[in-house]
Amino acid sequence: MGTRDRILDAAEQAIHEFGIAGATTKRIARQAACSEALLYKHFANKEEILLAVLLERLPALAPALARLRGSVGQGDVAANLAEFTRTAVEFYTKAAAVGGGVLGDPPLLAGFRAMLTKHDLGPHLPIQALAEILRAEREAGRIDAGIDPGAAAALLMGACFHRANLTYFVDLPDDDETWTAAIIGTLLRR
Known part of the structure; x- marks a missing residue:
């Protein structure tokens, strides 16, 4: 394992153990067994370390969006979206430690x-990508013509984000x- 990977592993571990402020x-x-200069x-x-942890160490939304984009016009739309939804909830669940810490530190948030x-980059891009996919499915006649792809994408991503955050506070009934x-x-x- 290279030094950069050791640093990212150490950063991810430190975030989960000590939060953003403690990482x-x-x-x-120290956890990566290297100097700060390195x-x-x-x-x-x-x-940049935090961004790399988000982009490289968490379940990535980009591959899930690519799979969903590749399935446009193929397979069952609901099943394809369900697979993406599970990945999005997993991403948001794991990203909460980084996101919450960044939001709680104004100077860090400004830099981020x-x-x-x-x-x-930014959290708006997966919503835009999902909207494009839903638009393509709508144009292919595979989802209701009355669905607004942008609103539907925002609602789905928002629901995933909300579900992920709820799991930190309560045991969900379903x-x-x-x-x-x-x-x-x-x-x-449906």
Whole structure:
């Protein structure tokens, strides 16, 4: 395993053990068995380390969106969306530790926002990609012509985000498969 991977593993572990505030570059370096100076040879700042953890260590939405995009016009739309929904809930569940910590630290949030802007990234992009996929399915006649793809994408992603966050506070009464089927059924007007 290379140094960069060791740093990301250490950062992910530190975030989960100590939260964002406790995942200092000093602690990350110590857990990665390297110097802080070596961290900065691979990453410009803590924000870049956090972004790399989000993009490289969590269940990625990009591959799930690519699979969904590849299934346009093929298979069962509800089943395809259900598979994506499960991945999105898993992503948001694991991203909560990073996201919550970033939101709770205004200087870190400002740096993170600037970095997202610089790299043309952000949480709005998966919603836009999902909207394009839903638009293609609508144009193929596979979902109701009255569905607004942008609103449907925002609702689905918002539901996934909300479900993921609820799991930190309460035991949810229904199982994930039942919830996923209900969300997709409602979204597709079934």
